Amino acid sequence: MANIRQVAREAGVSIATVSAVMNNTKAVSPELTKRVLQAIEKLDYRPNLLAKALLGKNSGLIAFLVPSMTNPFYPDLLEAVEHAASERNYGVFICTTHRQVDRVDYYRERLLGMNIDGAMVTLSSEIVKSQLVQDFLSHGIKVVGITGGRVMPEIDCYVLDDETSTQTVCSYLSGLGHREVVYLGPDPAKSTTSSLRYKGIQNAIKGLLPTVKMELATSFCTYSEGSAYQAAISLLASGRSFSAIICYNDQVAVGVVNALKDQGLDVPDDVSVIGFDDTVASYTRPALTTMAVDRKGLAEAASTRLFTLIESSNGIEPTVVKIPMSLVVRGSTAAGPYRSRPVRPAEMPG
Amino acid sequence: MANIRQVAREAGVSIATVSAVMNNTKAVSPELTKRVLQAIEKLDYRPNLLAKALLGKNSGLIAFLVPSMTNPFYPDLLEAVEHAASERNYGVFICTTHRQVDRVDYYRERLLGMNIDGAMVTLSSEIVKSQLVQDFLSHGIKVVGITGGRVMPEIDCYVLDDETSTQTVCSYLSGLGHREVVYLGPDPAKSTTSSLRYKGIQNAIKGLLPTVKMELATSFCTYSEGSAYQAAISLLASGRSFSAIICYNDQVAVGVVNALKDQGLDVPDDVSVIGFDDTVASYTRPALTTMAVDRKGLAEAASTRLFTLIESSNGIEPTVVKIPMSLVVRGSTAAGPYRSRPVRPAEMPG
DNA sequence: CTGAAAGCGCTTACAG
DNA sequence: CTGAAAGCGCTTACAG
Numbered sequence: 001m002a003n004i005r006q007v008a009r010e011a012g013v014s015i016a017t018v019s020a021v022m023n024n025t026k027a028v029s030p031e032l033t034k035r036v037l038q039a040i041e042k043l044d045y046r047p048n049l050l051a052k053a054l055l056g057k058n059s060g061l062i063a064f065l066v067p068s069m070t071n072p073f074y075p076d077l078l079e080a081v082e083h084a085a086s087e088r089n090y091g092v093f094i095c096t097t098h099r100q101v102d103r104v105d106y107y108r109e110r111l112l113g114m115n116i117d118g119a120m121v122t123l124s125s126e127i128v129k130s131q132l133v134q135d136f137l138s139h140g141i142k143v144v145g146i147t148g149g150r151v152m153p154e155i156d157c158y159v160l161d162d163e164t165s166t167q168t169v170c171s172y173l174s175g176l177g178h179r180e181v182v183y184l185g186p187d188p189a190k191s192t193t194s195s196l197r198y199k200g201i202q203n204a205i206k207g208l209l210p211t212v213k214m215e216l217a218t219s220f221c222t223y224s225e226g227s228a229y230q231a232a233i234s235l236l237a238s239g240r241s242f243s244a245i246i247c248y249n250d251q252v253a254v255g256v257v258n259a260l261k262d263q264g265l266d267v268p269d270d271v272s273v274i275g276f277d278d279t280v281a282s283y284t285r286p287a288l289t290t291m292a293v294d295r296k297g298l299a300e301a302a303s304t305r306l307f308t309l310i311e312s313s314n315g316i317e318p319t320v321v322k323i324p325m326s327l328v329v330r331g332s333t334a335a336g337p338y339r340s341r342p343v344r345p346a347e348m349p350g
Numbered sequence: 351m352a353n354i355r356q357v358a359r360e361a362g363v364s365i366a367t368v369s370a371v372m373n374n375t376k377a378v379s380p381e382l383t384k385r386v387l388q389a390i391e392k393l394d395y396r397p398n399l400l401a402k403a404l405l406g407k408n409s410g411l412i413a414f415l416v417p418s419m420t421n422p423f424y425p426d427l428l429e430a431v432e433h434a435a436s437e438r439n440y441g442v443f444i445c446t447t448h449r450q451v452d453r454v455d456y457y458r459e460r461l462l463g464m465n466i467d468g469a470m471v472t473l474s475s476e477i478v479k480s481q482l483v484q485d486f487l488s489h490g491i492k493v494v495g496i497t498g499g500r501v502m503p504e505i506d507c508y509v510l511d512d513e514t515s516t517q518t519v520c521s522y523l524s525g526l527g528h529r530e531v532v533y534l535g536p537d538p539a540k541s542t543t544s545s546l547r548y549k550g551i552q553n554a555i556k557g558l559l560p561t562v563k564m565e566l567a568t569s570f571c572t573y574s575e576g577s578a579y580q581a582a583i584s585l586l587a588s589g590r591s592f593s594a595i596i597c598y599n600d601q602v603a604v605g606v607v608n609a610l611k612d613q614g615l616d617v618p619d620d621v622s623v624i625g626f627d628d629t630v631a632s633y634t635r636p637a638l639t640t641m642a643v644d645r646k647g648l649a650e651a652a653s654t655r656l657f658t659l660i661e662s663s664n665g666i667e668p669t670v671v672k673i674p675m676s677l678v679v680r681g682s683t684a685a686g687p688y689r690s691r692p693v694r695p696a697e698m699p700g
Numbered sequence: 701c702t703g704a705a706a707g708c709g710c711t712t713a714c715a716g
Numbered sequence: 717c718t719g720a721a722a723g724c725g726c727t728t729a730c731a732g
Contacts, residue, residue, distance in 0.1 A: 001462075001489055003725055014703040019727060029701060049463040050400050050409065051725035054708045059400065064444075069425035079419040082444055086453075091460065094414075094432055094444045103436075110441065112351075113399040139351055225633065254633050261635050283575065283604050283633045285611050353709055364719040369711060379717060401709035404724045 002043035010039035022047060058310065059115040063093040065107065067124045071223060071251065072279040073295060077146065080299030081120055088307055097126050104130040116141055117310045120302060123148035123157065125192050142309040146302045149192025157320045158302040165291045165325035166200030169246055169274055172327060174212045177339025178244040178272060182217040184231055184256060185248025194248050201246060217242060221252060228255030236263055243271060243336040250275035250290055257284050257332060268334035278328060286331025293325045352393035360389035372397055409465040413443040415457065417474045421573060421601065422629040423645060427496065430649030431470055438657055447476050454480040466491055467660045470652060473498035473507065475542050492659040496652045499542025507670045508652040515641045515675035516550030519596055519624055522677060524562045527689025528594040528622060532567040534581055534606060535598025544598050551596060567592060571602060578605030586613055593621060593686040600625035600640055607634050607682060618684035628678060636681025643675045
């Protein structure tokens, strides 16, 4: 691999001149410019980005911290972040935490030693709990939070509007005539997003009072479709009465729908099922009614913010941006037992 | 951020001594070791990995090149590669090509300037076609290929055994009494994996002759479940007769199953459907019969090889490792029209 | 417009 | 066992 010195020798100039034409950072005579360009071409020279990064300034590196790649939500986010980064000539390190604090610590150490300019972090509990964000900030590394639950006041956070979206779900379901619903998802004590959605449902149900009185039960699973399947089977075995299940996300909803079907129940005639995120919602039949969010747009907005922070460097006040979700009605929801029948036109006079 | 010089001053030693205790690369007296350790602790010192990387040797960086994150196959691979890398203290750059050659070129330039030690590349056509692999090799960057079709003789390749797996599929289907099958997937002219699977099916069918005569038709889609859905609808509209559909992968199979159901056909009673990869196979009802592969094991094997190459550096002969796939029978396949009935025990004397 | 020199944060012979 | 010095490949004042 040729270096700047070899190019300088080949072109018969100083390395400062080579540097100047590479970055056109100051005027160079046409004659020398030409010779340098030819030498670069001839030697197939490429500046060493690590050496550049060592000089202080920007390293052109960011990190993306995420719990795992198992939930389809994250790969989509990653793809959009990486795309935004490559457009601005930044490279992205991928760091999965597997929801373990010691993996966050591992990456904290490693990334701190690597002069990264910024980090996009999902706001999952192992990251929020660790000192990673604070340490990054105190070392001048810009941080933006994206999805995952709890909000951190120190940084810009791009999160889903779970409060509004759960309200939408509950009023939709109550309008359909459902009065006994269950929330099926990861234990709210262990997952911030699950907790946000569960509490959102609780509050939304309170908000419906005294007009509509809705009963809420819970059933816990982990993050996989298979675990949701098992939880739904147990729920059925418990004998509890319900007409609708609100699921943590679409993967969970898929497991639930399959469990209900396998137990001989019809979705949505016997039970309505609703998901979140709109990831694998169209994989099942009936396709899932779900709360959708523009993941790409979310990631792009967060990325734009991160690069603005990196490149401006004057303290912008951190803000929380709540991304709205929208109800997408498909086949997995239908009228429940308490649906008030619409007045038939025939009953109207004339 | 403290540097080695500040630590040396704090401990009252030379920077060479600090370096020696950090890497315990040569003996240091207990007394100095202790002072250095205290200074490191006090200043919260972390060695700059970029500076280290600049010294030649290993940079501790690898790249993972992949078409996209949309196919669930790739996130699983990424997760395993990243895990293997972090165990050995390597960082991984994620590079998605979106099947575009100019994105491969972009990353070729960028990674060449970044002293990466190695690269894991999916053998998708845009990567195989570009000069990336050859350029990396000539710059001393180790490369291992993983899944995706065509094999490159210059590098170790860990690929799926599509030849054997398609044979398995065809003899399974012929044993079930299917004689008219269609292959539904991306145009083989555009996707190497699709071409491998299509040709494998063609060959397997030839291999069954003259005992069994199977007809093979094709229907093309892209990589998404939605596109497969449309292709299946068109196939149905064409009026062609068939009793089984072999799908490019599980996502495609999901689209096909849903299209068949939405058109009032029963899976598997009217049409058997089979997928590949075992990604989202259990999301549908009936669950998909599919050819499964241990993605994690595949990625681990390829990663181990890559790090062996990086750390040994003496020329190991490139080999092709074909990972076997195994048939997982679920509900989407059943006996076809030509199933020969087994002899009933009642017909046997005594 | 051009180049010699210092310096980014490290490691590694080399001398003592 | 310890440290002064050279050097990895660049950029950036500074002089001319």
